[in-house]
Amino acid sequence: MATQNDPFFIESAQRTIALESQAVSEMGLSIGSDFAEACRRMMATEGRVIVTGMGKSGHIAGKIAATLASTGTPAFFVHPGEASHGDMGMITRNDCVLALSNSGGTSEILTLLPLIKRLNIALISITGDATSELAKASDVHLLAAIKTEACPLNLAPTASTTAALVMGDALAIAVLEARGFTAEEFAFSHPGGALGRQLLLRVSDVMVSGSEIPKVSASAVLIDALYEMTEKGLGMTTVVNEHGNLAGVFTDGDLRRAVADQKELQSTSLVSAMTIGAQTATEEMLAAEAMSMMERHKISALVIVNEHGAVHGVVTLLTLLKAGIS
Numbered sequence: 578m579a580t581q582n583d584p585f586f587i588e589s590a591q592r593t594i595a596l597e598s599q600a601v602s603e604m605g606l607s608i609g610s611d612f613a614e615a616c617r618r619m620m621a622t623e624g625r626v627i628v629t630g631m632g633k634s635g636h637i638a639g640k641i642a643a644t645l646a647s648t649g650t651p652a653f654f655v656h657p658g659e660a661s662h663g664d665m666g667m668i669t670r671n672d673c674v675l676a677l678s679n680s681g682g683t684s685e686i687l688t689l690l691p692l693i694k695r696l697n698i699a700l701i702s703i704t705g706d707a708t709s710e711l712a713k714a715s716d717v718h719l720l721a722a723i724k725t726e727a728c729p730l731n732l733a734p735t736a737s738t739t740a741a742l743v744m745g746d747a748l749a750i751a752v753l754e755a756r757g758f759t760a761e762e763f764a765f766s767h768p769g770g771a772l773g774r775q776l777l778l779r780v781s782d783v784m785v786s787g788s789e790i791p792k793v794s795a796s797a798v799l800i801d802a803l804y805e806m807t808e809k810g811l812g813m814t815t816v817v818n819e820h821g822n823l824a825g826v827f828t829d830g831d832l833r834r835a836v837a838d839q840k841e842l843q844s845t846s847l848v849s850a851m852t853i854g855a856q857t858a859t860e861e862m863l864a865a866e867a868m869s870m871m872e873r874h875k876i877s878a879l880v881i882v883n884e885h886g887a888v889h890g891v892v893t894l895l896t897l898l899k900a901g902i903s
Contacts, residue, residue, distance in 0.1 A: 592727070593727040593735065596725065596726075596727040596735075596736055597727055597735065597736045597739045597740075599724075600723040600724070600736040600737075600739060600740050601739060601740060601743050603723075603724075604720075604721055604722070604723075604740050604743065604744065607720055607722075608747070611717055611718060611719060612719060612747070612748075612751075614717050615701045615717045615719060615748060616748060616751050616752050616755065618673055618699045618701060618716065618717060619650060619673060619675075619701070619748065619752055620650075620752055620755060620756065622671070622672060622673040622699070623671040624651070624669050624670075624671030624672035624673075625651040625652055625653060625671075625672050626642070626645055626650055626651070626652040626672070626673055626674075626675055627652070627653065627654075627655050627667070627668050627672050627673070627674045627675065628641050628642035628645070628652055628653070628654050628655070628674075628675045628676075628677070628745075629654065629655050629656070629657045629660065629674065629675070629676050629677070629686060629689070630657070630676065630677035630678060630683075630686070631656075631657050631658065631678065631683045631685050631686060632683075632734070633734040633738050634677040634678055634679060634683070634734070634738065634741060635654075635656065635657075635677075636738075637677060637738050637741050637742045637745065638654055638675075638677045638745075639654040640742060640745070641675070641677075641742070641745030641746070641748075641749065642654040644745065644746060644749045645745075645748075645749050645752075648749050648750070648752070648753040648758055649752070649753055649756050649758040650749065650752050650753075650756075652675075653667075655667055655668065657676075657683070657685035657686045657688070657689055658685045660685075660689055660692075661685065661688055661689065665689065665692055668693075668696065668698070669696075670696050670697065670698060671698075672696075672698055673698050673699040673700070673701065674689075674693055674698060674699070674700050674701065675701045675702075675703070675745075675748075676700065676701070676702045676703070676711060676715070677702070677703045677704075677741050677745075678702070678703075678704050678709075678711050679704060679705040679706075679721075679734060679737040679738075679741070680704070680705065680706060680709060681702070681704035681705070681706045681708075681709020681710060681711040681712050682706075682709055682710055682711065683711070686711060687710055687711065687714075690711075690714050694714075699716045699717070700714065700715045700716050700717075701715060701716065701717045701718075701719070702714075702715040702717075702718050702719065703718075703719045703721050703741050703744050703745070704718065704719075704720070704721065705720070705721055705722045705723060705737055705740075706722070707720050707722075719744055719748075721737070721740040721741050721743075721744045722740075723736045723737050723740055778863070778864040778865070778900060778902065779860065779861060779862065779863055779864060780858055780859070780860050780861070780862045780863075780864055780867050780879075780881055780890075780892050781860035781861070781881075781890075782864065782900075783864055783892055783896050783897060783900050784860070784881050784889075784890035784891060784892040784896075785809075785811070785890055785891050785892070785896075786881075786889060786890040789809065790809070790815065790888060790889075790890060790891055791805050791806060791808075791809035791811050791813060791814035791815060791891065792805070792814060792815045792816075792817055792888060793805050793814050793815075793816055793817075793827070793847065794816070794817065794818075794819075795816050795817065795818050795819075795824045795825075795847065795848055796847075797816075797847045798842070798843060798844060798845055798846060798847055799832075799835055799840065799841075799842040799843075799845045799847055799850060800842040800843050801847065802814050802816070802827040802832075802847050802851075803832065803842065806827070806829070806832070811878060811891060811893055812828065812829045812877060812878070812893075813826055813827065813828040813829065813877075813878050813891075814826065814827050815855075815880050815888050815891065816847060816848070816851050817888055820887075821887045821888065822882075822885065822886040822887050822888070823855065823857065823880055823882055823886055823887075823888050824848070824851075824853070825848070825851040825852055825853045825854070825855055826851060826852050826855040826878075826880060827847060827850065827851040827852070828852060828878075831850055831851060831852055832850075834850070835850045855880055856870065856871075856874050856876055856879055856880070857879065857880045857881070857882045858870065858879045858880075858881055858882075858892070859881065859882070859883075860881055860883075860889060860890065864892075864897055864900065864902050865902050867879055867892055867897065868894070868897045868902045871894050871897075876894075877893060877894045877895070878891055878892065878893045878894065879891070879892050879893075
């Protein structure tokens with residue numbers, strides 16, 4: 578086998594990308610009323626969207642099913658070969674079927690057509706041939722035709738599978754937008770991921786509370802605040818009035834300024850050196866929103882208060898970073 582130089586591989590990659598990009602662009606021009614009808618059928622489905630495909634189309638079908646499921650449309654993949662040997666029982670009269678086959682003549686899928694018809698459920702297909710048996714048998718057919726595969730032999734499914742994948746993504750996103758699917762709903766389907774953490778984690782999940790809150794009275798002196806900051810280790814302390822409501826905060830920066838001004842730690846009133854009008858948040862606030870607020874105001878901690886201004890907790894920038902919020 579001859580050793581190829583860099584330009585050979587680079588040119589091959591660029592040719593593949595160009596061919597697949599062209600296939601997707603040309604497919605976009607054919608989107609019309611059939612696509613809209615497919616979306617309506619999927620949205621009207623009371624059960625699940627059953628996505629099926631054989632071989633490489635099966636891999637694409639599995640991805641489309643996963644995308645639908647994570648964007649508010651209940652869906653799962655059924656292998657057409659296994660469906661003929663028992664898995665057909667996974668499909669109910671409340672479902673609809675989305676079948677993928679580039680040729681439109683995949684025997685394992687065609688075998689299922691009478692069973693799908695007997696269930697009287699919607700059949701949506703994505704094929705590369707509008708005259709194929711699968712296309713003709715479908716209630717809605719979406720054409721994902723290509724001129725040529727990216728494979729130089731025009732054999733390996735490449736541009737055709739890309740076109741089918743993009744068509745599936747287009748269906749999922751169109752239905753998502755029509756349903757008014759929210760970011761929080763998306764996060765609910767992805768609780769273990771970074772996005773899930775950012776959209777589901779709330780301040781109440783990460784704040785310090787109870788006896789861990791750094792807190793001193795407004796009648797205290799600087800040394801009292803220093804002791805509290807040292808004990809709690811958050812680089813600040815809240816300052817509360819006689820009702821337990823927030824009067825201000827005393828931070829490392831306030832302490833440095835007091836020392837620079839040569840203020841007496843044992844006798845200087847804390848109120849004279851603290852920061853008044855501290856930034857606050859509520860327990861229900863999203864942790865990501867608290868992070869944004871701290872970055873915007875260039876602070877490293879937020880005081881958590883209730884509707885009456887009573888101190889309920891403190892959340893720090895370091896805590897949010899450790900929780901995976903960025």
